[in-house]
Amino acid sequence: MIIKSFKVMPNKTYTSYNTENFLDDADFLRYVKYNNSTDVSFWDIWQSTAPENLKSFNEAKLQLQIILSDQPRVETINFRDQLLLDINGSIDVIQKNKQRKTIRLVLNLGIAASLLVFAFISWFFLSTVTVKSNFAENRLVHLPDGSEIQLNANSVLTYARAFKWKARREVHLKGEAYFKVKHININPDQVKKGELFVAVTDGAKVQVLGTEFNLKYRHNITAVALIKGKIRVSSNKTGKSYMMHPGDFIDFDHDGNRIEKANTLNNQTAWLSGKIIVNQTTVNEILREFEDLYGYKVILDSPALGNKKIDGAISIRSEESLLFTLKNILNVNIQKEGKTIYLKNR
Amino acid sequence: MKKAITDYDLWQNLLDGDRLALNEIYERSLSPLYQYGMRMLQDEDAVRDCLHNLFVKIWVNHKTLKPTDNIKYYLISALRNSIINYKAQEKKIQKVDIHENEVFDLKFTVEAEYIKKEEQSQKVMQLSDAMNKLTPRQKEIIYLKYFEEMDYDEIAEIMDLSKKGTYKLSARALEALREILNVDKAMLLAVLLAIKR
Structure with missing residues (x-):
């Protein structure tokens, strides 16, 4: 049942009320419906004053009593408790599924993110950067370690995208280029990881610490001319290596044989000018x-x-x-x- | 004595995701909801299903519900919608025209001792006869007005009378109601305006 909070009787005289006014009045309804002692005594006193509209009052009261005569439909305690249990049970199931869904979503997102990171790292460490110069075009390449490479026309330079992360700095050349390798070695007796710079052609390998040299690989012939510093050149074919000093010049033909040739350094680097x-x-x-x-x-x-x-x-x-x-x-x-x-x- | 939490605050707790608030709302409003549902459906199992779905639904959607300071009114309105949906489904399954056997279970009896006085019996019989002949919707209006103590604005809104415009008190029904409730014409007009708004 509805428990209405008791209200103080409003300051109304009700003497001008007709039947429908009474029927529409909340205080009158409360009186007939709940029989509050305060309400009952108020209306008892009101009736005892024999107001003119007592007939309307009685008529409205009778109608309201008829209207309210229907018995309330009351649920059993069992119904009430069992339904609440069922509702909470259903909500728990929904909640759990939601949680499971969220966990699964987070898990999937985590997997996706890991895969993305993995893909990026793989790409970063496995892919290479290729710089190509066209015919009649020279290009200056700045490597991530600060080395500079001037590419002559019609040449291709390739190096790992993770250049600085590799055990040694390595570039691959087809064509001709002038190398200014940044010297990052501190102790020449102890060459650390990443300090060694290697320029590779299909014919030979030039290992340096920091120097300037010209490297050319065209028509299966590798030509190296050293300008500054000290480099080690080894043939890919024969495996033989040669220490070079400034001013030295080495040619390898396609069988990896060293070609001795009278030549001056100016000849090798003249293309730069x-x-x-x-x-x-x-x-x-x-x-x-x-x-x-x-x-x-x-x-x-x-x-x-x-x-x-x-x-x-x-x-x-x-x-x-x-x-x-x-x-x-x-x-x-x-x-x-x-x-x-x-x-x-x- | 602990002061009871207001409807507004209790509902706000529910909107904030408080499961205990849901249980408190259940305790407070189950009885009127049950009673209204039984009068609408006369089938306890069906009423139970509708109530179950109603409470689960307000929990699932608690983040999107609007605030209210009258929980009972809010829930009766919601229950009415879910009962209407239930009836529509039943109609689909059983292919019965719900309007044909629509009932709002409100019976006026003369057995109550306080209206058994001899001199009133004739009039009481006439009145209760006339009132029992009211249409289900008219009975629903009376129920919401006198049992649930709603005002005409709330009733009109709950019964969706203004929107659909399908509910038209016919001249005869109006006359019957006027006779029964002894309401004068001006008052009926006011009721009608409130309903049609």
């Missing part, structure tokens, strides 16, 4: 260099011309200037068809 310095060099060799750097195929009219030897410096800064020089030295006409150049005797 946009030249080739030739010293009893055949026209064929010069043309091959030109082909390598600018991506043309050069065809000579007479094979004899190719064996002609030349001395001097030739500008390779632009293909036009190189062709102009050749034209004058060799006394030929130049005909360009797409990517092929014909040199014809005049």
Whole structure:
């Protein structure tokens, strides 16, 4: 049953109330419905004053009594307790499932995050960075350790993305490049991890601590020219290694044999200043260099011309200037068809 | 004596995720809900299902419920909706037109001793006869007004009378109600306006 809190009787006289007013009055309803002693005494006194609308009062009271005559539907204690148990049971099941779902979600998220981190680390440590220069294009590459590499045209430099994290700094070269390797070795007698720098071509390996050298690998021939410091060069084929000192120059052919050759350092690094310095060099060799750097195929009219030897410096800064020089030295006409150049005797 | 927590605070505790608040709400409001449900459905098992679902639902959705300072009114309104849904499902399964056998179980008896006085018996019989002939919806209005002590605004809202507009007290029903309750025409108009709003 509803327990209504007792309210102090409002200051009403009710003398002007008709039946419907009484029926709509909350205090009157409370009186008929609950028979509070305070309410009963109030209405007893009110009736004893014989108000004019006593008839309306009785009529409303009777109607309300009829309306309220229906017996309340009361649930059993068993119903009440059992239903509450069931409700709490259902909620517990829902709650547990939710928790399980949350745990599973967190678990899955954790797995996904780990996989992502793993994938990133794998990518970082297994992938490589490739820098490629096009024909007639030089590129300066800054390595993560501070070393600088000047790439000559038509060359490819590859190194691990985790360059600094590897046991040794290692780059791979196809083409030609000038290396300025940052020296990070403190004690030369004790070379620590990461201090050794290795430049690799398909033909040879150059191991250095910190130095400047030129490395070239074209047409299966590796050429190393040391400018500063000390490097160890070893052939991939024969495994033989050579200690080099500043000013030394080493060539390896495709069988890994060392080619001794009269050459000066200037010749090897002249490309850095946009030249080739030739010293009893055949026209064929010069043309091959030109082909390598600018991506043309050069065809000579007479094979004899190719064996002609030349001395001097030739500008390779632009293909036009190189062709102009050749034209004058060799006394030929130049005909360009797409990517092929014909040199014809005049 | 411990001061009882207000409806507003109790409901707020529920919204904050307090399971004990849910149990307290159950203890406070089960009786009127049970009674109203039984009058709507006359089937204790069905009422039990509806009540079970109602309490589980308010717990599951407690984060999205609106605050209220009248829990009983809120829950009766919610229970009415779930009973209507239940009836709609029953209708689908059993293919019975619910409007045909819709009942609001409210019976006016003359057995009560305080209205057995001889001089009133004739009038009492007439009145109770007329009142028992009221439509289920009219009985529901009377129930909510006098048993649950709601005002007409609350009743209109609970019974969704303003929205649907399907409930139209016919002229005859109005007349019957006026006769029964001895309500004058102006008053009925006010009731009707409150209902149609």
